[in-house]
Amino acid sequence: MQVTVEKIPDPEVHAVRPCSLYTCTYRTRNRALHPLWESVDLVPAGERQSPINIRWRDSVYDPGLKPLTISYDPATCLHIWNNGYSFLVEFEDSTDKSVIEGGPLEDNYRLKQFHFHWGAIDAWGSEHTVDSKCYPAELHLVHWNAVKFENFEDAALEENGLAVIGVFLKLGKQHKELQKLVDTLPSIKHKDTLVEFGSFDPSCLMPTCPDYWTYSGSLTTPPLSESVTWIIKKQPVEVDHDQLEQFRTLLFTSEGEKEKRMVDNFRPLQPLMNRTVRSSFRHDYVLNIQAKPKPSTSQATP
Numbered sequence: 191m192q193v194t195v196e197k198i199p200d201p202e203v204h205a206v207r208p209c210s211l212y213t214c215t216y217r218t219r220n221r222a223l224h225p226l227w228e229s230v231d232l233v234p235a236g237e238r239q240s241p242i243n244i245r246w247r248d249s250v251y252d253p254g255l256k257p258l259t260i261s262y263d264p265a266t267c268l269h270i271w272n273n274g275y276s277f278l279v280e281f282e283d284s285t286d287k288s289v290i291e292g293g294p295l296e297d298n299y300r301l302k303q304f305h306f307h308w309g310a311i312d313a314w315g316s317e318h319t320v321d322s323k324c325y326p327a328e329l330h331l332v333h334w335n336a337v338k339f340e341n342f343e344d345a346a347l348e349e350n351g352l353a354v355i356g357v358f359l360k361l362g363k364q365h366k367e368l369q370k371l372v373d374t375l376p377s378i379k380h381k382d383t384l385v386e387f388g389s390f391d392p393s394c395l396m397p398t399c400p401d402y403w404t405y406s407g408s409l410t411t412p413p414l415s416e417s418v419t420w421i422i423k424k425q426p427v428e429v430d431h432d433q434l435e436q437f438r439t440l441l442f443t444s445e446g447e448k449e450k451r452m453v454d455n456f457r458p459l460q461p462l463m464n465r466t467v468r469s470s471f472r473h474d475y476v477l478n479i480q481a482k483p484k485p486s487t488s489q490a491t492p
Contacts, residue, residue, distance in 0.1 A: 238416040239460035240407035241317035252468040258293035271384035299333035310453035327359040351417040362428025367394035399425035401471040410457040
């Protein structure tokens with residue numbers, strides 16, 4: 191998940207996720223981390239860092255979790271820009287016109303921006319994984335608690351300051367609503383380029399299934415503060431290969447600099463530590479896979 195709390199140095203991606211179709215493991219090249227995370231001063235010794243691998247069987251069904259209510263006003267959409275790590279679509283957030291409530295949240299949270307993380311190829315790219323499975327990309331919709339804080343920057347540094355909805359993207363049919371974003375990407379190819387992007391309702395990027403996991407975590411870029419209530423949608427949305435390829439045409443670099451493709455812009459997985467991942471849905475059926483009964487054998491008597 192990316193925020194624009196402070197300016198950070200230009201990236202050069204080194205973390206690699208080699209994945210099979212169903213599982214994802216981690217290894218690194220000679221330089222172990224993306225420069226975004228290699229400064230010791232920026233990495234807190236916290237126990238609630240993100241992203242994580244969500245283990246379906248270890249998540250706990252919480253019947254007290256409410257449905258998540260999403261209410262976005264398309265008119266609050268402002269612009270789309272390349273911040274050097276992803277492309278961000280930002281929203282006007284001075285009032286409660288685009289908010290989420292319910293779910294695991296006690297307050298209303300205003301939409302600030304959304305962005306994506308993706309891989310160099312379709313085999314990996316998501317920040318979170320489910321039972322070690324990678325997805326090609328992950329959408330993050332970033333909201334802040336305007337009840338307890340005066341602005342996004344303050345909320346991003348404090349507990350319960352942010353709520354981020356994570357949506358996995360998987361290969362499938364073309365996503366018609368996403369295409370409006372994809373068509374704009376050539377105009378923001380280089381770092382620090384920005385264009386107006388009005389009247390867009392990001393709820394069109396959500397899956398229809400209401401089920402989600404939730405846990406307490408952190409930003410995944412500096413300052414890595416443990417301020418985030420994560421809401422990870424269970425159902426992915428479908429996009430096609432060509433749409434993801436358009437993501438990969440963006441550059442980490444400014445115009446005039448040596449070009450570096452914007453790919454693998456994710457943080458490595460972090461340990462779960464003592465946290466519990468709660469689910470809004472029952473999943474007992476996963477645990478109750480019964481073996482077929484063995485056929486009874488009767489011994490013949492002479």
